[in-house]
Amino acid sequence: MRNELNHRPLIWIAIGLGCGVSTSFAPWPWFAILGSSLLFRNLRTIVPLLLAFTVGFLIRPAIPELVREESEFEGRVSIDSMPQRGALGQSCLAEIGSERYLLYFSAEENLALGDEAVIQGELNALSESAGFSSGARGTIKVSSVRLLSEGFSIWRIGQQVADHFRKTVENHLSPESAALVRGVCFNQTDAIEQSDWEAFRRFGIVHLLSASGFHVFVVAGLLLAILNLIPIPRWLQIAVVLGALGLFAIAAGLRPPIIRSVLMTAVALPAYTLRREPDGLSAVGLASVVNILVNPSVIVELGFQLSVLSTLGLVMFLDERLVSTWPKWKLVLAPTLIATLATLPLIGFVFGEVSLIGVIGNLVIAPVVAAIIVLSLIAWILGSVAPPLGDLVWLLVEPLTTFTLRTTELGGTLPGSLIRLPGFSVLSLVLMYLLLLTFWRVRHEKS
Amino acid sequence: MRKVSGLIAGVLCVSVAWDAWSHRTVDQFSFIQVGQGDCAVFREKGTVVMVDTGPRQGSFDAGRRLVWPAIRDLGIDRIDCLVLSHPDMDHIGGLLSISQRVRIDRIVVSEVFRNHPVMQHELQSAGFSGHQIQYINQNSRLTFGNLRISLYPAPPDSKSDNDRSLLTVVETHNKAIALTGDASQEIERFWIQQSAPKCQIIKAGHHGSNLSLSTDWLNYHQPETVVFSCGRNNPFGHPAPEAVERAVGSNILRTDWDGNITFWWTGTNFEKSTTEKSSPLMKLFNR
Numbered sequence: 026m027r028n029e030l031n032h033r034p035l036i037w038i039a040i041g042l043g044c045g046v047s048t049s050f051a052p053w054p055w056f057a058i059l060g061s062s063l064l065f066r067n068l069r070t071i072v073p074l075l076l077a078f079t080v081g082f083l084i085r086p087a088i089p090e091l092v093r094e095e096s097e098f099e100g101r102v103s104i105d106s107m108p109q110r111g112a113l114g115q116s117c118l119a120e121i122g123s124e125r126y127l128l129y130f131s132a133e134e135n136l137a138l139g140d141e142a143v144i145q146g147e148l149n150a151l152s153e154s155a156g157f158s159s160g161a162r163g164t165i166k167v168s169s170v171r172l173l174s175e176g177f178s179i180w181r182i183g184q185q186v187a188d189h190f191r192k193t194v195e196n197h198l199s200p201e202s203a204a205l206v207r208g209v210c211f212n213q214t215d216a217i218e219q220s221d222w223e224a225f226r227r228f229g230i231v232h233l234l235s236a237s238g239f240h241v242f243v244v245a246g247l248l249l250a251i252l253n254l255i256p257i258p259r260w261l262q263i264a265v266v267l268g269a270l271g272l273f274a275i276a277a278g279l280r281p282p283i284i285r286s287v288l289m290t291a292v293a294l295p296a297y298t299l300r301r302e303p304d305g306l307s308a309v310g311l312a313s314v315v316n317i318l319v320n321p322s323v324i325v326e327l328g329f330q331l332s333v334l335s336t337l338g339l340v341m342f343l344d345e346r347l348v349s350t351w352p353k354w355k356l357v358l359a360p361t362l363i364a365t366l367a368t369l370p371l372i373g374f375v376f377g378e379v380s381l382i383g384v385i386g387n388l389v390i391a392p393v394v395a396a397i398i399v400l401s402l403i404a405w406i407l408g409s410v411a412p413p414l415g416d417l418v419w420l421l422v423e424p425l426t427t428f429t430l431r432t433t434e435l436g437g438t439l440p441g442s443l444i445r446l447p448g449f450s451v452l453s454l455v456l457m458y459l460l461l462l463t464f465w466r467v468r469h470e471k472s
Numbered sequence: 473m474r475k476v477s478g479l480i481a482g483v484l485c486v487s488v489a490w491d492a493w494s495h496r497t498v499d500q501f502s503f504i505q506v507g508q509g510d511c512a513v514f515r516e517k518g519t520v521v522m523v524d525t526g527p528r529q530g531s532f533d534a535g536r537r538l539v540w541p542a543i544r545d546l547g548i549d550r551i552d553c554l555v556l557s558h559p560d561m562d563h564i565g566g567l568l569s570i571s572q573r574v575r576i577d578r579i580v581v582s583e584v585f586r587n588h589p590v591m592q593h594e595l596q597s598a599g600f601s602g603h604q605i606q607y608i609n610q611n612s613r614l615t616f617g618n619l620r621i622s623l624y625p626a627p628p629d630s631k632s633d634n635d636r637s638l639l640t641v642v643e644t645h646n647k648a649i650a651l652t653g654d655a656s657q658e659i660e661r662f663w664i665q666q667s668a669p670k671c672q673i674i675k676a677g678h679h680g681s682n683l684s685l686s687t688d689w690l691n692y693h694q695p696e697t698v699v700f701s702c703g704r705n706n707p708f709g710h711p712a713p714e715a716v717e718r719a720v721g722s723n724i725l726r727t728d729w730d731g732n733i734t735f736w737w738t739g740t741n742f743e744k745s746t747t748e749k750s751s752p753l754m755k756l757f758n759r
């Protein structure tokens with residue numbers, strides 16, 4: 026085990042960096058760093074660990090002084106994240122000086138990442154359930170915008186592509202199906218009904234409603250499985266998959282969770298299929314390091330944590346030597362199962378409940394959702410080249426979404442679907458993952 | 473390998489001890505940050521009483537998002553008695569989600585709401601019926617374990633649901649806490665005439681509306697602490713500056729800015745702690 030870890034400095038850098046930026050939020054990272062330095066008493070691990078910790082500590086996000094009083098705001102802002110559509114219009118992060126705010130503006134407004142603008146609006150407090158919100162100190166309900174300069178044009182193009190997808194889907198599918206397809210494909214969750222959210226939550230598959238690392242990996246895996254049937258070289262397969270994922274990321278409005286997942290897949294995939302150094306573990310380490318350096322506050326984003334864990338699970342347990350002996354059905358089901366199990370302890374820690382039926386829900390629905398994503402993308406692209414062909418594929422999507430929605434409705438009503446867990450500490454969470462790690466170690470030695 | 477097993481064994485011991493310590497049952501009571509609404513929970517010797525459940529409005533369900541994480545943190549998995557002051561959604565909205573997550577043995581409601589459509593609908597959707605619900609039609613005293621609850625219904629001719637709120641006084645160790653739902657000043661004076669127990673801690677009525685928390689009520693109790701349970705950016709402007717002004721002289725706490733307000737029993741007295749200042753990592757996990 027020590028040897029395995031000694032040869033992977035990227036893992037240590039990722040851990041050190043993660044602990045460093047986490048010092049803003051809790052005291053335990055100090056103990057974690059002390060503990061790991063004492064455990065692996067050699068320079069090869071301690072030097073990268075402590076250096077990364079120092080860097081992390083220096084770039085740690087500040088806990089903002091929250092806005093309390095409502096007031097009028099007028100001033101210059103720079104848009105800090107890709108605007109996201111919600112039920113009440115659009116929202117994004119914006120920077121004013123060195124302070125961050127959550128901006129809410131109308132669906133018609135054309136703002137994109139990197140824009141500079143003068144806005145007028147109402148400054149308000151964050152809601153009680155907003156959490157850290159990337160370090161925002163308040164919200165601004167925008168009433169008027171004057172654009173000063175535009176950011177990179179690629180961000181705006183991404184937004185236009187996403188808009189095009191939205192209109193296409195709405196023209197071809199029933200409203201409920203369209204809402205689902207937009208959510209699972211491109212994270213456009215604004216049209217999903219409250220009752221559908223509830224049903225997905227009860228069936229333990231609510232994460233499938235919004236595109237995440239898990240999605241990207243499923244799409245990549247499915248594409249690979251299809252490409253495996255065609256006799257082309259491995260590197261070409263990977264190139265095709267990564268090309269498709271790049272397209273996917275642009276069309277998904279280049280939102281941070283999508284970019285992160287694509288990045289993670291892009292570094293993990295070649296390692297997984299070619300089994301070359303640097304291996305999958307180091308790849309996840311690298312992707313995490315890049316993510317934290319770009320935006321230190323991702324460390325407290327549940328989406329980031331879940332995508333790191335599921336990707337780690339996948340690269341650790343989908344060993345090429347094992348996978349090559351598996352039948353096709355196992356290849357389709359294994360990633361879902363592994364990703365679900367790898368994230369279960371964290372989900373239990375945060376939400377206090379895990380859905381056992383969710384394991385079944387994921388096994389049943391995830392492949393269908395993957396099919397919906399792939400078919401919708403094909404229909405959309407085909408439709409813009411040859412509309413009749415696109416229409417034909419859209420006809421296939423509708424029954425799949427109906428199946429997903431109705432099965433979820435039914436699955437959520439099954440008894441005993443949720444298991445409540447007593448509150449436990451971060452330490453117990455770490456313990457659970459250490460146990461999983463030894464399980465991997467045992468399997469690894471066997472193979 | 474041996475080192476790793478040693479590490480795991482070490483972490484196991486520490487974490488079991490840590491969990492046991494941090495989730496030990498301490499007598500305490502909390503005003504939970506639920507946004508614009510009310511929810512307070514009391515525990516003594518393992519017996520738990522809750523008063524109101526926080527709001528549910530549109531997609532925001534405080535029962536699931538805020539109350540459940542908070543009571544789970546306190547290690548509460550069972551509520552012996554839940555008092556519902558009146559059937560407004562900012563007080564009973566969380567009932568459904570909470571009842572799905574923890575066992576609720578008994579629900580106490582004022583008699584005037586026995587046939588109230590909203591109250592009945594919420595109770596039924598949460599699966600409560602008949603013998604589990606106790607209707608209060610006169611000044612009553614209930615005991616759950618060591619917790620003593622006094623209940624004072626509003627006068628029967630009150631004009632609004634707010635003014636029909638049930639006064640709940642919870643006594644735990646050396647403190648008495650008064651919760652008046654959304655009742656107005658007139659009803660507070662009625663309860664003074666009824667010689668309701670004098671309390672050291674009172675929750676400002678109607679989230680700190682100017683129409684509640686009368687000077688008479690404050691003079692009657694001479695409270696050490698007044699708690700305002702209200703939401704950030706609430707459109708009603710609660711708490712009203714006038715109401716806060718009247719409470720000056722007591723220790724003023726607000727759930728919108730102080731977070732969950734908890735009083736821990738140290739063995740001789742209660743010690744106060746609030747979550748907003750300490751920002752634990754748990755609270756920062758969010759989507």
Ligand SMILES: [Zn+2]
Nearest residue numbers: 560562654678
């Ligand atoms: Zn109220």
